[in-house]
Amino acid sequence: MSDLIQQAVRRRDFLRWLAASPLLPYLGGCDVFSAGDAVAQEAPRRALDDLVGSAAEALDIFDMEKVAEFVMPPAHFGYIQTGVDGEETQHNNRAGFERLYVRPRRLVDVSTIDTRVTLFGREWQSPIIVAPAGSQRAFHADGELATARAAQARGHLQVLSSVSSTGVEAVNGARGEPVWYQLYATSNWDVTQAVVARVREAGCPTLVLTVDLPGNSNRLTQERWKRIDDRDCASCHREGGQAPPVKPMYQGTSYQPSDFRTAGMTWDFIGRLRGITDQRIIVKGLVTREDAELAVEHGVDAVWVSNHGGRSEGSGRATIDALPEMVEGVQGRVPVIVDGGIRRGTDVFKAMARGATAVAIGRPYLWGLGAFGQEGVERVLQILQTELEITMQLAGTPSLADIGASSIGAGS
Ligand SMILES: Cc1cc2nc3c(=O)[nH]c(=O)nc-3n(C[C@H](O)[C@H](O)[C@H](O)COP(=O)(O)O)c2cc1C
Incomplete structure (x- = not known):
């Protein structure tokens, strides 16, 4: 403690x-x-x-949020919390889940609850994925290594961010097997090639190409938290006109900070990526049926429905509400992953009912990390998994396959 x-x-x-x-x-x-x-x-x-004084004492993931707020530097906590504009989209990600209710069925044998899911031939004990999030050493000294150990200990699939504060090789070492890798391709093809080659060499089987941040987004909450942080940020961030330090995954490449944004990226990019790697390619950050269909036409291996946790455009639309049209567009041809606002086991259940193959969480595990390091991440994963199992048992759905459209309803 x-x-x-x-x-x-x-x-x-x-x-x-x-x-x-x-x-x-x-x-x-x-x-x-x-x-x-x-x-x-x-x-x-x-x-x-x-x-709460320890990870074990946390009753729900919001207990972690409170501790993270208390122990973390304000600017870094603000980086986790921020969405865009007045937080309408982040708020609606949650509200979308809250409008849905569970329709439990009785007198079903629920003596065994099975949350296993198979993705590309590999079986996972849980449909809850640890989403990519950058700069995790800003939340806890052990950063991505703590997350990797926790995800492995609890048996969850994990995706490493391009802008991690630890390189992929060390993270794979901590986990004991290669993670999936999230790619911010940058606008510099040489950088893309170098990063993809490095990640492939490290054994990562899957690239998750994030496409929802072609330019800047309007993160006002982050700015407000920065204003109440009186520490000397320049020592880490090299402020005052100097370039920020290059993130580990871009080190050794020709990366320049101006390369980071990808405003010119189009669907052809999937073909270019295919030309340099045999890794699976997933596209993260899609929210419309049209794009779901285009993604499948361009041969992606899965579609990841996401608005970056309300951090990209201020669309105001919840990802759980975008999910049904995405599932329709995909027509079962590839898996569909969804994230944004998942805070309870019931939310996982609702996403599965709307046709998701798996779900991902961002802020909840980052709160756990900030609060208690590896133990905090483990406890967050345990809480959400237990809540999911309780929900499935009470709803009369012993396996994920039993959760269907009629397992939930929509309130006003
Ligand atoms: C602090 C933070 C950093 C993030 N960094 C990345 C990133 O580097 N790459 C990425 O694809 N998504 C990133 N995301 C988005 C998450 O992968 C995920 O889509 C989002 O957090 C899900 O919403 P939730 O936080 O409401 O669970 C980040 C999110 C947060 C909160």
Whole structure:
């Protein structure tokens, strides 16, 4: 447990003891001194009293979010939290799930619950994938290595970001097998070739090409959190006109910061990639039926429905609401993965009911990482998996294949 959390927990325990003590009225000579007053006087931020002191104590993933907010540097926490504009799209990703309800069936044999899913011939114990997220050493010193160990320990598929703070070889080493690799191709073909060759050499079987950030996105929440961070950021970020440090996966290539955006990328790019690698290619960041159909026509191996967790365009549309038209467009020809706003096992269930083959999570495991490192990520995965199993049992759906369109309904 970190010193900060220990302090918070000790203070919380003291306040609880004080509030329950018969001596309370006599302490400090106050005429009127209720338990509520004690908390109000001693704890300017009431929310801190709710902090869990260890990963094991977390009851849901939002317990992790609170600790992450408390222990992480504000600018780095803001980088996790941010969506775009006024957060409408990120909000709707959640609201989309909340509008759906589960339609449980009774008197079904649910003595065994089976959450296994097969993707490209490989069986996974859970349909929950660890989504790619950059710069994880900004959240915890062990960064991507902690995530890799946690995902492996709990048996989850993991995708490594192009802008990771640790190179793919070390991450594969920590995991004990190659991860899937998310590709920000950049606008420089030489860089793309070099990165793909390196990742292929490292044994990664699958490239996840992210296509939803051709240019900048309007991340206001991140800017607001930066403003309350009084640390010297320049020592890490080399601010003041100097180029930021080159991320490990672009080191040794001809990468320049101006290459990062891919405004000129079109569907031909899939063919170009096919020309340099035999790895599977998945396209991440699609949200319309038209693009789902085009992706399959261009021979991709899977479609990943995503709006980058509400961090790309401020479309205002929930990915869970885009999912049905994507599934229709794909027509079962390739797997469909979805992410955005999955925070409960019931959300996983609802996504499967709308036709997803598997789902992915971003912020929940990053909160776990920021809060407690590897243990935090493991606990987040455990919580979501347990919640999914509970939901499946109570809904009368013993296996993922039993979850269908009639397993859920839509409220207003
Ligand atoms: C801090 C952070 C960093 C991210 N970095 C990447 C990235 O490098 N590449 C990528 O394809 N997606 C990235 N994403 C998007 C995630 O892969 C995923 O699509 C999204 O987080 C899912 O939504 P959720 O956070 O609501 O679960 C990032 C998301 C967050 C929150």
